[in-house]
Amino acid sequence: MIITTLGTNGWFDNENGQTMCTLIRTKNYTVILDAGYGIRRTKPLIDFSNPTYLLxxxxxxxxxxxxxxxxxxxxxxxxTIVVPAGQKQAFEELVRPPYTNPWTKMVPEGSQLLDTEDLASVVLPFGITTLPLQHPVPTHGYRLEIEGKTVTYLSDTGYCENAVTLAxxxxLVIAECGALPGTVKGKxxxxxxxxxxxxxLAVETGAGQMVLTHFGAGAYTTMESRMKAAAAARSIFPNLVTGVDNLEIVL
Ligand SMILES: [Zn+2]
Ligand SMILES: [Zn+2]
Structure with a gap:
């Protein structure tokens, strides 16, 4: 599979990147993680003859x-669109007139909106485990079993037990890194x-590799600040990759 970090900014777009989106391409299907403005970059990359799952x-x-x-x-x-448990109504309130077109008119007929509780009764071409994360609004992390590999997506969250379980x-762990070094008090x-x-977290969970994403646009104002912060953390976990827009990881 090919994993591409198409949008690696938290909060807003700036010259360093676009807001959150990660693409996972396999031979038979596509998974998109989050739909910040980075999602527009999926267009030339997706094989549209395959089904797509937007988590x-x-x-x-x-x-x-x-x-x-x-x-x-x-x-x-x-x-197939998946939102955290209880968030279907919020999705439908956001993706509708007068803000934009109704979501059902922007995707093919037969598209479905699920929440994480619906996943138990749906057959997907990959394994999926979801757990709530530590964030001010309902947020879920995803653990995906794809082509014999495990990919975990943790964004947004503070350090928590469920993040450890999922990772x-x-x-590969795709982990949010919204805060600058030394600024998180009481993780x-x-x-x-x-x-x-x-x-x-990567060391504790025995992860193979970790890519950092969701660099807070208000905190990481230059690419150098991303690189420097991740370089320091690499002394703790060497297989740590600094996420930048359009970075490809082959698993
Ligand atoms: Zn965010
Ligand atoms: Zn958030």
Whole structure:
């Protein structure tokens, strides 16, 4: 599979990147993690003859603002959209007039909106486990079993037990790094992580590799600040990759 970090900014777009979106391509299907403005970059990359699954971590705008470009993407097959438990109504309130077109008009007929509780009764072509994360609004992390590999997506969250559970033994952990080094006080209550906390999580869970994403646009104002922060954390966990827009990881 090919994993591409198409949008690696938290909060807002700036010259360093676009808001959150990660693409996972396999031979038979596509998974999109979050729908910040980075989602527009999926268009030339997706094989539209394959089904696509769009998994949303939460409804914060840096993860959903790109939903109003769904009609630009022109999916050919029905799309499956997954939101955290209880968030279907919030999705439908956001993706509708007068803000944008109704979501059902932007995707092919037969597309479905599920929440994480519906997943128990749905057959997907990959394994999926979801757990709530530590963030001010309902937020879920995803652990995906794809082609014999495990990919975990943790955004947005502070360090928490469920993040550890989801990341345990994963081949790749895509972890949010919203905060600058040294700014998270009391990691068990924080809404975001910082590079060293991410690296410690990777060590604790025995992860194979970790890519940092969701660099807070207000905190990481230059690319150098991302690189420097991740370089320091790499002394804790060497297989730590600094996420930048359009970075490809082959698993
Ligand atoms: Zn965010
Ligand atoms: Zn958030």
């Amino acid at each position: 949303l971590s939460h409804m914060h705008l840096d993860h959903t603002i790109g939903l109003h470009t769904l009609d630009y993407l022109q999916f050919q097959l029905p799309l 345990s033994g994963a081949d 068990e209550n924080a809404p975001h992580m910082e590079p060293e906390i991410c690296a410690q």
